[in-house]
Amino acid sequence: MPIPLSSVPAAPGAADGLDLDRIRDRTAAIVTEFFSTRTGPLARPLREATEGGKMFRPVLCTVGWHAAGGPPADDPALHLGASLELFHASLLIHDDICDQADTRRGRPALHRALEAAYPGAGTGLALVAGDLLAFWHQEVVELAPLSSGQLRRVRAVLARMRQEVFEGQYRELALSQQGPVEDLDQILAVARAKSGNYSVTWPLVLGSTLASADPAVPAALHRYAVPLGEAFQLRDDLLGVFSDPEVSGKPVGDDLREGKPTALLALAWRSAAPDQRRVLRAHVGRRDASGADIAECQAVLIALGVPDRIETMIDERYERAVEALEQAPATGPARTTLRRLAAQLAYRDS
Template sequence: MTTPSLHAQTVDLATLQSRVDRVLHDFLATKTHGAEDRSLPVDVPVVLRDFLAAGGKRLRPLLCVLGWHAAGGQGDDTAVVQTAAALEMFHAFCLIHDDIMDNSDTRRGRPTVHRQVALRHGHDHLGTSAAILIGDMALAWSDELLHSTGHPSHRLAALRRVIDVMRQEVIYGQYLDLMTPLGPITDHEAALQVIRFKTAKYTVERPLHCGATLADAGPDLHTALSRYALPLGEAFQLRDDLLGVYGRPDDTGKPVLDDLREGKHTVLLALAAQRADTTQRKLLDTLVGTEDLDHDGAARIRTVLDATGARATVEDMIATRYASALAALDAVPCPPPATAALQHIADRLVERTS
């Protein structure tokens, strides 16, 4: 089954997402049967299968295939969809390890992988150790998916170069995210640097480049796609930071206290700290990063975020970056169905509650 022709009116994103999910499901079903046949622990592929099946926006796979469309890709796209699935498998690795580093209890409304294993066996350290290994397996299997796509060797080599850069960028971004709280809370440039590497490049830019590479796109198209991708990726993460403080857990799938308890240095908090008066700053310094922060304390922090105008400024930053992305999209020389789908993706990333 191939995705709609570039001459069609639309690219069916729902169907595309279902095809990516089918690749992941079938791959992990094969891994489960293989583990059974070799008397190996089936809970490794089963836990990973359940984690992927629990939800997720599939942004990176969708953008990968849209990058292929944007570059004029035509014909059988089966290998492109499998490449997209490999990106989602790599993302599972990132999320599982990220949840361990953040000490998060829930993801997508369910226990995180390390908590799930810990609850099953009644041992926290075992849960963490097992989750690290399951994440490592997701990384290995993302490579297996990638290298079994059947791409011609020259195309696979070019794709590999993009993916290698993407992986380095997101890991550097994660490292910066870990280290940023050691610096001043007022440093919003440091928070923006985390956003650029951990989200904007990883979530939007490089997946588009992956797909465009599979259609043999030249550097000019890559540059044009970047002008759309980077502001959009920043807007996406800025929205995520707002949802981390103001969102509804039923929508976001995670507690609204996590980012504040972690003391995550976001642009939102940096702006509030810059503008806070002495009393407001003392409240932020006292409550942000407190492990036992309760809902009353979080409400007091939100009052400061509102009063300093930090929340409103971040909303303005989102709107500005969204407008920049759409303006850049108008200049991307790609077929109309791809343009329409990329605009729809932009709307989904910015106007969301989860």
């Protein structure tokens, strides 16, 4: 059975784990300090594009540092986490363009905001802005207080992360043009590349690689993070169809309007009866699908038991992550934090 959200612990404080609020605050301060040195017309909109996120990736990066035995003075990991937040914001800008999304974090997506200010040029301007933010992400890495050995190790992991996430985005867009996709393994592989590994696995591996040249620690955290990253993406699939827009900051049903190839839809296509397929074919992938159309699709998914099946898949991956953590050579406070983060990432509501 899924863990009730009310039972998921709040972010641990310094008394029983790592102080995640401190990590978020310090990361935000590094981002603010970086933007204080930026000038030009894109500085303000790009600073705003980095605001309002949950900072999963910076938190996981710094937790990875501590899990690998990094010293309490964790500035190297915090700076690397700040760079990840900039890279994430750049990906969101481009992702919203690809998805033709109207909003992000409860406000207009950057390409929509720029289109209102510069009619006919919003998409192009947002592409340029996203590219610049990705460049600034790399600049933050180069400015971080890292030794030459740390920088060499980090560059290798970042290169792999970036290639994987771009290839995942490409494969997802290509899949979305093929009509109904019933191959669950194929969809999960794309989700791992585009979201799960990028959101969970690589931040943890980056932080632990930064702290230790011993490959055993990043490898152990990798075994914990991969199933957790899958659970994270499966939760994202559910939230994309059934979330409360007031909580998630995104209109409900956008994944259906986009025709995004998700595990949720793969399971539905595989088991839908002819009349249920007709409903899905009529509305999935239609940008102008109404709220009533989305509700029809939701009813089909619920009748097929798809949300419950996704919850079971999340449970299985959460348990695998926890089992892997038991074998990982993580230090006490970091282990406590990773145990709690597993529940928070798998069973979040936004």
